[in-house]
């Protein structure tokens with residue numbers, strides 16, 4: 292995280308549930324799992340520290356019950372962490388008044404919940420417009436923005452439907468439109484697309500990426516699906532039993548999983564989708580063929596057809612056109628076959 296500024300920062304965040312949770316860390320400053328169990332507590336989040344850059348898509352993954360939603364709720368201050376600090380633009384969320392917090396939520400944060408909560412007595416239009424009403428946005432602007440968001444999520448024509456008249460996926464899209472209506476700076480999404488069928492889900496992922504290329508929001512996105520994670524993420528945090536086990540780019544997680552749990556998570560994914568040319572190329576020899584643009588950061592999947600069809604060593608170029616590497620079919624075929632990590 293060098294060139295972009297830090298938008299969001301968690302420092303040693305804990306969230307413990309159960310009687311005595313508030314005093315527990317005073318008694319056990321560095322508790323073990325046994326200490327937590329002995330006291331009959333449940334650790335939602337354990338000692339999480341990380342920074343998120345402005346404009347980054349930060350994905351959180353982990354098995355059910357690993358603490359993803361609890362972490363997200365702490366980050367948006369929907370629940371109070373047991374201990375730790377949470378900063379947004381340098382403002383400590385744990386040290387501001389309820390009023391300041393409400394303002395911050397209204398203007399800076401957008402949330403899509405795992406179990407979305409639409410207002411049952413309001414139509415699609417009413418639901419999406421709701422946060423704008425709370426913000427006191429003028430009627431014309433409110434209507435314009437509401438219709439724009441409804442169209443964006445593909446619900447044009449259903450403006451006057453009530454939630455019970457919509458499918459689960461459609462309801463989720465109303466939730467997405469509603470959370471985007473206020474144009475939040477930090478957007479928290481807790482498994483927003485899980486209820487959608489695969490085609491629509493992919494469309495919504497594309498939509499998110501399109502929006503992100505325009506709006507450059509800071510996004511915290513929870514998902515169970517590694518395929519979804521690698522499509523969206525700049526970096527992925529993997530959680531296990533309340534702990535953030537590893538944070539890295541999809542490629543870093545695949546190349547150097549911190550433990551067996553992370554390896555399991557990443558094992559399903561075709562490696563060619565994640566690994567870059569830089570991870571397999573060799574030093575240039577001078578006889579490489581200059582073909583299409585092949586860069587160190589190109590994904591192997593995207594350059595494979597060219598390299599294999601030419602069946603030659605190809606030049607890898609940096610942004611100024613200088614040859615910085617050599618890429619042969621022999622470098623990428625093991626990756627495509629998923630056996631590159633078995634070759635020593």
Ligand SMILES: Nc1ncnc2c1ncn2[C@@H]1O[C@H](COP(=O)(O)OP(=O)(O)OP(=O)(O)O)[C@@H](O)[C@H]1O
Nearest residue numbers: 308333334335353354355356357358359360361362
């Ligand atoms: N209000 C609560 N009171 C007690 N325990 C809780 C509470 N909220 C969460 N937990 C516990 O904290 C742990 C983490 O829950 P959390 O909902 O964050 O998991 P998750 O990773 O989001 O799971 P899923 O993928 O199923 O949504 C679980 O063991 C859960 O039972």
Ligand SMILES: [Mg+2]
Nearest residue numbers: 359360361405
């Ligand atoms: Mg959850």
